[in-house]
Amino acid sequence: MDGAAVDAYLRRIGAERPGAADAEALRRLHVQHLRTVPFENLSIHLGEEIVLTEQALLDKLVRDRRGGFCYELNGAFAMLLTALGYEAELLSGRVYGEDGRLGIPYDHAAVRVRTAEGPLLADVGFGRHSHFPLRLDTDAEQADPGGVFRVVTTGEGDLDVLRDGAPQYRLETRPRALADFEAGCWWQRTSPKSHFTQSLVCSRLTDDGGRITLSGRTLVTTAPDGDRTEREIPEAELLTAYRTHFGMPLTQAPLAPTPPTRG
Template identity: 55%
Template structure:
């Protein structure tokens, strides 16, 4: 995948996630960037409920995530992160996946964007799935892989596809064919507009913290640390905007409201 970010944008991106200057493409660097991204860039669908169109144009993604310090969902987060990795010298391939429901039902084609990075072995890189792995997952490892956020398993699904499981629960089925970012436009459009997409059911914004997560879902501020969970109702737009500012570090000129799904 060719690099699509210039030097100044790469520098600003690394500053955004609190990373040091450019370093060689090693597993240690990849693991560090992956974890830092999860701790600084939220997984969120606010654009859908703010009436902001979601585009996969690299300049628009950089403006949203780097300059405005926002987050996004998989196409945005993994899309831009893949460009950063490529600019730093990593061999990156975009792959399509379909989420797997609790009943085993597969999501739509191009349901999810995952990155594959080739070093001495292939690694699955995913900073755009919400709660997932803190570090990259070995694509070709057959046994369980322990991670700070669970135990992961990559399991053969036939026809060159693999299922990625977390703590024994299937998360998504990954295709082997390399893709370009434009391939995900239809999935991106569906997820921001279809009443069948869970992203249109309400605004949410979530990010890793030390030992847990912080989430704003609708008007509720939710903190989890280990097995402990607290939930606070935020009273009105002023409290909501202040919570987005203090918890996630970005300003909203208005609060997100439920998108029209009629």
């Protein structure tokens, strides 16, 4: 990323160029990213390719003002951090399902950032998660507006990330390249077993610490205290909803996935 691309990215998330690549600046960048760049899987339901290259990610997130899922969001964020002078590297993770089983290899991508204050976990691509980076050098509880988190080392040397006592995903500690996630990304956008092919979601953190989510045609507003309101959006108003609540100038609405046939 050259200087112009960095400046454009920072304008996209409403952040100033930090004076130093330290933990405090990372906290500001992290929360601003969550507030401005949605976690969304619309490309899958718009028939768009998902390309994991630097230029493709910058075009989608910055030029087109879209969001994405973990490979795109954390892939782009790692590039931005590196360009700002951070030592940032991608880590591969496997997400815990509702049945407690781990997902496929390269199921998730997160970012380890090495700072003078210690190694930190940055994750702007997991939907509901911590608002700020998590410390990786302690297994103590870490209070965050998004919950109480712990990062625990497993017997195999991996890292389990827990929120409010429940395991969220398991990270390997070996650094990975963005291209390493291409097979996982392909599976997520094509497999009928993938959560992303079965659902349609667009979600971001709100400025007050709540969350706004458009799931199919249901707009869910969650207050910081957890209070939720839901409203069905008429099909004719979907494009306006995406533009108003997520700043995304779509020209067509994504097609909601068809429920699997039982029998």
